[in-house]
Amino acid sequence: MGAYIARRLMLVIPTLLGIMIINFALVQFVPGGPIEQIIAELEGQGDVFESIAGTGSDTISVGENDAYAGARGLPPEFIAELEREFGFDKPPLERFLNMIWNYLRLDFGESYFRSISVVDLVLEKMPVSISLGLWSTMIAYIVSIPLGIRKAVHDGTSFDTWTSGIIILAYAIPGFLFAIILLVLFAGGSYFQIFPLRGLTSDNFDDHCINDFGICHADVADQKQLYG
Secondary structure: OHHHHHHHHHOHHHHHHHHHHHHHHHHHHOOOOHHHHHHHHHOOOOOHHHHHHOOOOOOOOOOOOOOOOOOOOOOHHHHHHHHHHHOOOOOHHHHHHHHHHHHHOOOOOEOOOOOOEHHHHHHHHHHHHHHHHHHHHHHHHHHHHHHHHHHHHOOOOHHHHHHHHHHHHHHHOOHHHHHHHHHHHHEOOOOOEOOOOOOOOOOOHHHOEOOOOOOEHHHHHHHHHHHO
């Protein structure tokens, strides 16, 4: 038994190494990295992913000798400086080893979109993640344990049949879609407000529109303040 557990634990190392190699290859070599994003913003082309997919207003042109999409017309010194800033001037093997060394020191770099440490960003969102995880686990056990006991006691009855049908249907619905349905029905959407959101909203939530007519939370708040 002990040897089996040791073998399974040893398999964790090559598994993690393989995952990191795949993630490294995707981040380093797939178009749409940080340098392409900066070039797209400087060229006024918006999001580089839209331009690569051909859905943006302008398609990024790639020169015959350009290393990056849309880099035509930019000084080579500026591109080289960007490569040095993000470490792309080093060989792939050296970049991968540096990434492993940084991970071992719990140095995950900075968020490209938030310009803060990734560790600080994770710690900032940790309370919400822990709260949601604990609540979902508690609800799952509160529902599943009594339901499983009753289904075992009433095996083969109509109760067992229709509850099994509901469980199969629930498994068939994607989790994110089911969550949206529950929010709309019970969390202050268009019907009931039994479970309020408790302030867990995204950034700039007050500026987001709440229906197809362009009415936004900020507009509603202004009208309430104006008309009481």
